[in-house]
Amino acid sequence: MCAALTQPDLTELAGIMTEVSYPAGKIVFDEGEPADALYNITGGAAKLYKLMPDGRRQVTGFLLQGDLLGLAQNGRHSCSAEAIGQMRACRDVHGRFDALVERFPDLRRRLHHDAVDELVEAQNHMLLLGRKTAVERVVSFLLRLSHRQLRHGFTAQPVRLPMTRADIADYLGRTTETVSRTITKLKTQGVIRLRPESEVELVDAIRLSALAGGEA
Amino acid sequence: MCAALTQPDLTELAGIMTEVSYPAGKIVFDEGEPADALYNITGGAAKLYKLMPDGRRQVTGFLLQGDLLGLAQNGRHSCSAEAIGQMRACRDVHGRFDALVERFPDLRRRLHHDAVDELVEAQNHMLLLGRKTAVERVVSFLLRLSHRQLRHGFTAQPVRLPMTRADIADYLGRTTETVSRTITKLKTQGVIRLRPESEVELVDAIRLSALAGGEA
């Protein structure tokens, strides 16, 4: 987050942020709660999701190291957030952040830029959820994670999957069974390979690109 | 858009914006094009959508009077935009807008606020696309349009549908046939009524709320 700020700003920011840690499965906040803090993930991962009254769930995104958590509208969280694996983050203390944004316009620029990025991602995901087949969904997901690893300075291979099949299924809008069957099919076709510790090897990137329905 | 600005800003803005008009079906811009302008819709409507190479389409949103059109990432449009009905808009002339944003921080605030609103809408729509049944999708859609009419200062009833069934279907992630059948079913159950000029009457708001899967 601090990349958008200059030195004196950073000093002030340091006094406002606190290092926090959440165990796997810990709920960071729930949809509808007042949004009184902003988090900058420094380790582990988290998922954002929405629930229906009967329990159906849609995961709207996964957040990895470096992502901002806590973007809100009208001071209320629009999604719930839960830690995946051990999650660490920088958190600002109650209520201070708004004031800081007022003082440092560059911070607003950063927040705006991030919001637009998230929006573009959301649009791509709407295309996936509304129009793609099960195979296209799973392959698109793997390719996106691979690209994301690259952007964050890691290798494109192997793709790490810190989340469960149920999380993936609720992200892709299919059931865990369908996701599992689809992964098996891709494995059988030889375009991916499963490795220990929930890692996936992308064997045939070209064929995968085609299987994704022509995109990322 | 001008609500966020003070008087001297407005004067400068007036010199930069031009009134433009598009006939129904006219493509305002395509995904991937350089984003060199920002539009403020003053009449008619538009749809945003993404296409897959084989022609499958996902409508990511409908824009009505007062909405901003042209939010972009890295200077490229992330969706295509097409006019629905006769569309009018205020458009800034090439390249000037960025400079204006730099000069007037309040404008960035407005853009950021709008982006966050769109993001929240996108999250709700992901839940719809990923987890709702055909009936829930259609009813949610009608209720959202009704609320939107209220927010924009119109009556909640009857709901106006300026877009085609194909547009609705591509927005809801189902086929036109499924949308049509679903509407017929709702009509038969007596919870909605179709009127001339693509207007829909919401007869039983309480039952509709339940049919939407418990939400807006």
Added chain:
DNA sequence: CGGATATTTGACGAATCTCAATAGGCGTGG
């Protein structure tokens, strides 16, 4: 009034979901 377009309806098939059972991983304690 008439052609074109949009919408509705019907019959059938396919993709996916549901329910149920089996297999695999991983951590803990003996």
Added chain:
DNA sequence: CCACGCCTATTGAGATTCGTCAAATATCCG
């Protein structure tokens, strides 16, 4: 170090929703 138990993942069989293809209406506009 290995066995047990729990949780996750995989696999199977049948049910269901929705999509596809095709045809019949309805609606819009000139």
